[in-house]
Amino acid sequence: MHPDEIYDVVVVGAGPAGTTAAMYAAQSGASVLLVDRKRDIGVPLQCGGFMPHADTLQELVPNAHLPHTLLDYPKSCVHATSTYQRFIAPDGYSKGFEVAADSLDRRRFDRHLASRAAEEGAELMVGTNVTDVNGNTIEVDGVWTINNQGQSPDRCRRSKFYCCKSPRYETGT
Numbered sequence: 001m002h003p004d005e006i007y008d009v010v011v012v013g014a015g016p017a018g019t020t021a022a023m024y025a026a027q028s029g030a031s032v033l034l035v036d037r038k039r040d041i042g043v044p045l046q047c048g049g050f051m052p053h054a055d056t057l058q059e060l061v062p063n064a065h066l067p068h069t070l071l072d073y074p075k076s077c078v079h080a081t082s083t084y085q086r087f088i089a090p091d092g093y094s095k096g097f098e099v100a101a102d103s104l105d106r107r108r109f110d111r112h113l114a115s116r117a118a119e120e121g122a123e124l125m126v127g128t129n130v131t132d133v134n135g136n137t138i139e140v141d142g143v144w145t146i147n148n149q150g151q152s153p154d155r156c157r158r159s160k161f162y163c164c165k166s167p168r169y170e171t172g173t
């Protein structure tokens with residue numbers, strides 16, 4: 001990969017939204033660059049991982065076409081499955097309700113989604129901060145890596161990397 005390469009789609013942020021968007025874009029034939037400033041996808045953990053099961057999710061947003069990434073994920077991403085949840089506020093107020101849900105390991109889930117995007121052909125750069133978006137050009141800063149199809153971000157991160165200061169990427173029109 002060269003610093004002046006052009007992509008159909010550049011996705012900033014490899015959280016669930018970004019990785020899912022990158023996966024679908026790559027699946028439909030676009031050349032995709034997925035960038036995240038985190039060196040380790042999903043770290044630090046900033047989520048409780050509460051994920052209602054598919055039918056409940058669909059009930060909450062009846063008109064939404066849910067991405068299959070929310071409905072179908074490996075068992076290895078699931079800490080526990082429960083039928084009852086209780087939320088406790090910092091002031092001690094709590095509310096419980098019955099709901100079939102998984103408690104996800106967000107670190108594994110996010111990595112799984114990033115791997116799915118890479119399997120579809122998206123290129124992933126980690127440890128790469130997007131510092132500016134100007135028209136069709138984004139500016140990035142940091143150590144970035146190449147990650148290609150079917151390999152986990154970690155393995156690829158170690159396989160090859162470049163140190164760059166503010167290379168520029170252009171998106172296609």
Ligand SMILES: Cc1cc2nc3c(=O)[nH]c(=O)nc-3n(C[C@H](O)[C@H](O)[C@H](O)COP(=O)(O)OP(=O)(O)OC[C@H]3O[C@@H](n4cnc5c(N)ncnc54)[C@H](O)[C@@H]3O)c2cc1C
Pocket residue numbers: 012013014015016017018035036037038042046047048049050051128129130131
């Ligand atoms: C404490 C806490 C608990 C939560 N618990 C739950 C829960 O139990 N269940 C639930 O459904 N949701 C929960 N959430 C919400 C859930 O985490 C978010 O809704 C979800 O992560 C949003 O996904 P996202 O892909 O939109 O953004 P994020 O997951 O925030 O991903 C955005 C990514 O963009 C990257 N990024 C940002 N700026 C740049 C930049 N300039 N350059 C490069 N990369 C950049 C970040 O590093 C990050 O990886 C919780 C949130 C918090 C904070």
